Amino acid sequence: MRKRWVAVLSLASTLAWALLAGGAFGDGSALDHFERRIRPVLIEHCYPCHSQASGVTQGGLRLDTAAAMCRGGDSGPVLSADTPEDSPLLQALRYEGYEMPPSGKLPDETIAAFAEWIAAGAHDPREGDEPITEPPTIDAKSHWSFQPIERPEVPQVESAGVRTPIDAFVTAKQREAGVEPAPAATSHDLLRRVYFDLTGLPPTAAEIERFQNDPSDEAYEAIVDALLASPRFGERWGRYWLDVARYADTKGYVFEEDRNYPNAYRYRDWVIASFNDDLPYDQFLIAQIAADQLGEEAPREAMGYLTLGRRFLNNPHDIIDDRIDVVTRGMLGLTVACARCHDHKYDPIPTADYYSLYSVFASSEEQKPENCPPVLVDRAEPVQQVVFLRGNPGMRGEPTPRQFLACVTDGDRRPFEKGSGRRELAEAIASPDNPLTARVWANRVWGWLFGRGLVATASDFGLRGEAPTHPELLDYLATALIDDGWSTKRLVRRIVLSSVYRQSCEAPPASLETDPGNTLLTRRERRRLDLEANRDAVLQACGRLDLAMGGPSQQLVGDTPTTRRAVYGFVERQNLPAFFRTFDFPSPDTHASNRAVTVSPQQALYFLNSPLMIANAAALAEHSAEAGADEAARVEWMFRQTQGRRPSDAERADLFAFLTDPAAAEAPPAPEWSYGWGRIDEASVTIDFHVLPHFKGDAWQGGPELPDPSIGWVMLNAGGGHPGDTTHQAIRRWTAPAPGDVTVAGKLSHGSDQGDGVRARVVHSVGAITGEWTAANATTDTGTQPMRVAAGDTIDFVVDCRESEAFDSFGWDVTLNLLREGEEVATPYRSTTGFEGPAPAPLDRWGRLAQVLLMCNEFQFVD
Incomplete structure (x- = not known):
């Protein structure tokens, strides 16, 4: 121990x-990003000149297969793995040299999507060296996930470790492979596991000792029932669903409108309450799609599932695509959005089916009631949509009726008849006859309890997804869910009472060899706490956790972070704070099937x-x-x-x-860098240095707002800053940690096309100005001769105004290289990476x- x-x-x-796992994208999202943001642009804007079908490929460059794109053209490769920002493809899209497409520069958001794609490794699922021109012929009924759910017969297995039918399914498969499972977890480990899994918080030492004194099945069941009844259960499981729902408190990239969703938290609170109340899962789904059609008492806030997504500069086509994606991947485990521009390359989802769903959402309009997230209501007249050829709204194809997906419809499809068809769509999704919905939810619940679902691709049950490791067990759980009235709590209870849930992380060596990937469930996977559980556990251990429930979202970072549970934290969609990204919080731009672990x-x-x-x-x-x-x-x-x-x-x-x-x-040790203001005494070459007193998120300044009443516009951030007047110069100070020789190199920039620029000087505390430069609407190099320093000496980087005090924002990226006495390699100190708050x-x-x-x-x- x-x-x-x-x-x-x-x-x-x-x-x-x-570093582990997948760059900027988690499970499945790299494929999603390519299919939704990259392939449609290539088809519409690049294939006419750079594909096999175009005849003569311009510049010898084909972009219609992954292999051809990797080869590049006559001018060489178009993608750069080492320096993604220098990729010629990206430069051409930005009109930096080549200007592609020549018909006009693409929107900034589209170019940003390509930059994100390249930076994350340019994942490209197009196989082979020949372009795919026709989708494969697929028999939907032959694929396991499209077949009706039937309750399987529970294997008859005699073993002391078989407590539940779940154990019988798992043990039977282990015996077929000739492997033994891990022993039971210690009472300490089991209690900590079930507490975190059901509430997201650890047990106290007294609770652990009490269970260690009575680790009986009866005592364990009583603990499980108490945890399921706790309000903490909804907070933990509600956060899981918010990942599925791509929840955020802001809209993302928009222009002049308010970036916030002021009442988004009401959807979050409804989700938490729904899990605490054990709202049947089928009703839970229906409310999120069609609450407006369920009567006056229906929870309108539930429709935040549809309306709280990214706003895509309010492009209606992208907003509807986002809603189709969050519904079909989140509830059905199907990547229907891949059929926006062409028939799905792998699954039996024709483009016409995509636009059938498009018609449903296009027949709805958004309203913004008071004290509620935006909601959808039916338009006076439903829309009869047509297929957009290649996803282009200007290229109109055949009309499509509002109806459900053919691949999960048993018998003849009937078009939706009531208004937009949203309620009929919701009921088709939540139907017990739907072969996907119960399987997808049972698999998600299993995955959140075990760290991986029986189907590893939790949001892709199509032909490209993983097959279930235990198909009979999955169907047992799905049928049990339906038979129990779609109760999530009863499903969770079934699983956590099983022996397979209670086993140790320490497996027999033979099992590790036979089952290295743990697909046979021979042991528990050791799991690190996720962001929310980690933060909340720290606050609880330190006696600072506030268990108040509900209400407007609070900041988890900043000068005065909340001590409430992390589920109540403010989620900024466009600029997700570093704390969230560091601990693998999923991008709220899109539905997340699970979280990466890095x-x-x-x-x-x-x-x-x-x-x-x-x-x-x-x-x-x-x-x-x-x-x-x-x-x-x-x-x-x-x-x-x-x-x-x-x-x-x-x-x-x-x-x-x-x-x-x-x-x-x-x-x-004292920090090397400090940030202040003052002025140079020109006669004595000394500096009257005052530390800037206020840090505002990413900059040091005189007070909460600029200009400060006392010292004006003086401000310093990682990349530069802004001086005040001639008596309030901006000063970035470096203090030598040891004696040695120092050289300085850097670049001073004045980016505005107005104003007369700034003056910058380097001042050594021995009383010497060792460099002086000006920059006006330009960039200049700033290097000095070597300087001898003693420990504690300072070197100041001073910037002041010239004649005019307007438009004086500047950038100054400097690097000092200190060659300490007795050492052969200099230590670098860079102003940008060394920048920090208090x-x-x-x-x-x-x-x-x-x-x-x-x-x-x-x-x-x-x-």
């Missing part, structure tokens, strides 16, 4: 780990340096003083509070060794011990 908490997520070890240096740096973590560690240390003055009692209390158990003798010795280590009392007060030895306990693996992992 000792290794489990000592194995801290240290900076050194984390820096050595490789390991990156930024995660360790967050635990070491973030103001929130340091504040929590300080709070935990202060709280531990309640245990009394005795240090042994205080250490014991702190360990139990974070790890849920008492330390072993060896762990207790390690804790005291850390606590009494002289290094634990050392103050952290450092929190340093932790004392108790605070540092608290920080270690909050970072250790036993705290950071579920079990």
